[in-house]
Amino acid sequence: MSPTTIKVACSNCNLRELCMPIGLSDEDLARLDEVITSRRKVRRKTALFRNGEKFHALYAIRTGVFKTCVTAEDGRDQVTGFQMAGEIVGLDGIVNDHHTCDAVALEDAEVCVLPFDRIGELSREVGALQHHLHRVMSREIVREHGVMLLLGTMRAEERLAAFLLNLVQRLQARGFSRSELVLRMTRQEIGSYLGLKLETVSRTFSRFAEENMIEVHQRHVRIVDVDRLRGLLAQPGTGF
Amino acid sequence: MSPTTIKVACSNCNLRELCMPIGLSDEDLARLDEVITSRRKVRRKTALFRNGEKFHALYAIRTGVFKTCVTAEDGRDQVTGFQMAGEIVGLDGIVNDHHTCDAVALEDAEVCVLPFDRIGELSREVGALQHHLHRVMSREIVREHGVMLLLGTMRAEERLAAFLLNLVQRLQARGFSRSELVLRMTRQEIGSYLGLKLETVSRTFSRFAEENMIEVHQRHVRIVDVDRLRGLLAQPGTGF
DNA sequence: CGTGTCTTTGATAATCTTCAACACTCGTGG
DNA sequence: CCACGAGTGTTGAAGATTATCAAAGACACG
Incomplete structure (x- = not known):
């Protein structure tokens, strides 16, 4: 449950190209390293976050696969996506400061914790990071369009x-x-x-x-x- | 087609509460007014933007209703949403600098043009605007989760x-x-x-x-x- | 080595689609 | 001003796809 506070470095991460903006200067990467200071292990079948929990951070997946799912009042639920290494989860929590879906590990997993307020601050100074964040969110919107097309029209x-x-x-x-x-x-x-x-x-x-x-x-x-x-x-x- | 360059003011807009962040100072609103300098009329059944077009701006709907729809290679298409006054369209274009869906007016409509690079610049300086932009995108993600639940589980x-x-x-x-x-x-x-x-x-x-x-x-x-x-x-x- | 979870497969039933015909509305042009 | 036609909407009957119910098999874990 409690984040493992291990010193890790984006600047040294082999997922950097999938996860982080390409074209960050070494200096900017160093600043990012100061923001992303903890990882968290998530065991199989346990939740990284759950619907209703307060939103603090985005999570970049290092290892493992997650599912995200939303639940209706009557209990029916819908898996909204499967996420793997280099992908970001938690974007749903920004709008109301609370998560609106569950993120559950399908196998033992590890994520980097991206404290959202600090990411926000840093992205105000580092343009490439700001744009990257926008792209991540936009990509998720476009992905969901694709899922809607699938659900709405395909057999x-x-x-x-x-x-x-x-x-x-x-x-x-x-x-x-x-x-x-x-x-x-x-x-x-x-x-x-x-x-x-x-x-x-x-x-x-x-x-x-x-x-x-x-x-x-x-x-x-x-x-x-x-x-x-x-x-x-x-x-x-x-x-x- | 060409944007109507009329001087308009967010600070004076009755949709402000729906469309823009509450809690912007008068000063910040004035700066926003300098970024959002044009409106565009869109006639019924015509497109505000189309799949494949270069992405330049987000659009805030002033009047009228739009539909957004994505199209598969084989021609099947899926309406991904209906948008009305105060809502933002165009977020799909950020990730690849090109739009990936069509936005078509269902009745004669008018939108405010939000040049994205300038919005980005301003949001680097105005924290409330930055957070608002994040919330708008997150809200769209959450909305689409709801649609997926609908399409996936409901009769x-x-x-x-x-x-x-x-x-x-x-x-x-x-x-x-x-x-x-x-x-x-x-x-x-x-x-x-x-x-x-x-x-x-x-x-x-x-x-x-x-x-x-x-x-x-x-x-x-x-x-x-x-x-x-x-x-x-x-x-x-x-x-x- | 059993127990529970997950998966496969069959038979039946429910829901939605397809195809078809017809009604209604609205705008246009005679 | 009315008629006409295109686009839109309604309704019915038949058909297709998927869901439901049920049972049994496979595997993973303790």
């Missing part, structure tokens, strides 16, 4: 194909294979994210495997035919 | 009820009736936003009317029984 097969392709793409950007991946989330969680029931997710996996587009062994997935998967998205259509 | 009746209740609530905040509203968008557009076909929207309207929860005359809607509408959302459930 089960398209949703799952889009999900898998998005995952491998992000993993590839982190140096992992572009054809093999290990799912850190359950079928239920995938389903929640994609607006499907877990049975539908499972069936769709099976169908993809049957048609030799992927191989599935539990949470291990190998993408055998990327092109056919992609083909499920861009209908060779007359343009609707 | 047609719940979606439409949520949509209507959200609309009247925002209209009420702008001084309009809390029971009567005029829809500026077609059934098709409502359907796109809610992830439904226009026929389903129409049928659901009819069902609500049949059960005396609302009265519908074309785009005119009167909410007769708010409580029953709300009841459609919060299932009196066991709260699993």
Whole structure:
């Protein structure tokens, strides 16, 4: 629960390019190092923050995968995203000074704590940081537009194909294979994210495997035919 | 197309409370007035900006209602939101310096042009403005979480009820009736936003009317029984 | 080595979409 | 001023997709 106060350095972090603005001077990076002074470990299935908690900081993921989910009054919940190394969580908390969703680690994880008031101060002086922060938030808005398109217009097969392709793409950007991946989330969680029931997710996996587009062994997935998967998205259509 | 360069003043705008940070000093407001120097009229069915266009500015809506929509490669599109007076559009453009969605006026409209670089500069000096900008972006993220919950977990009746209740609530905040509203968008557009076909929207309207929860005359809607509408959302459930 | 969680698969049911026909509204031009 | 037509909205019947319910299998963890 309590942040581990370890001295760490952005200037020395191998995730810098994913996480932080490129083009910060050494001097600026040094100042950033003074703001980001603690990390926090989050154990599997525990929350980094929860709906209703006071907002203090953004979190940059160092290791591990998180899910964020919102909950309706009646208890239904919706996974709004899966986040991995280099990505930022906690942006939801800014508007009302309280978090409005849960961020839960899907495996043991570690995050850098970015105290928001201090980030704000520093970004007033470091233009590149200010713009970077704006871009991070804008990117999240654009990502969610994509999810809305998925939820609003796509069918089960398209949703799952889009999900898998998005995952491998992000993993590839982190140096992992572009054809093999290990799912850190359950079928239920995938389903929640994609607006499907877990049975539908499972069936769709099976169908993809049957048609030799992927191989599935539990949470291990190998993408055998990327092109056919992609083909499920861009209908060779007359343009609707 | 070309912005109308009229001298206008935020300090004198009746939308200030919706649109701009409360708690700006008179001095700060004066500086803001120097940044926001032009308005732009947008005629019904024309775009304020389009997917792919270079990003220059955010826009604060003065009058009229807009829709924003994203388009997939295959031509399917998804309305991502309806925006009205006091709300900000264009945040999607920050991340890649290009817009990724269309903003189209549903009726003749007018917006204030907020040149983004100048807003950035000013917000470096005016802390309240900086924080306000962050809040605006965070609010949009949280709003989209709500839409994802709607698209991912709700059925047609719940979606439409949520949509209507959200609309009247925002209209009420702008001084309009809390029971009567005029829809500026077609059934098709409502359907796109809610992830439904226009026929389903129409049928659901009819069902609500049949059960005396609302009265519908074309785009005119009167909410007769708010409580029953709300009841459609919060299932009196066991709260699993 | 059992227990609980997660996953798969089948049969049935509910919801929404699709296709089709017709009604209504509003603006335009004869 | 009226008629016409395009766009919009309503409604019905049939069909498709996904959800629900149920049962059994696989795996992971203690």
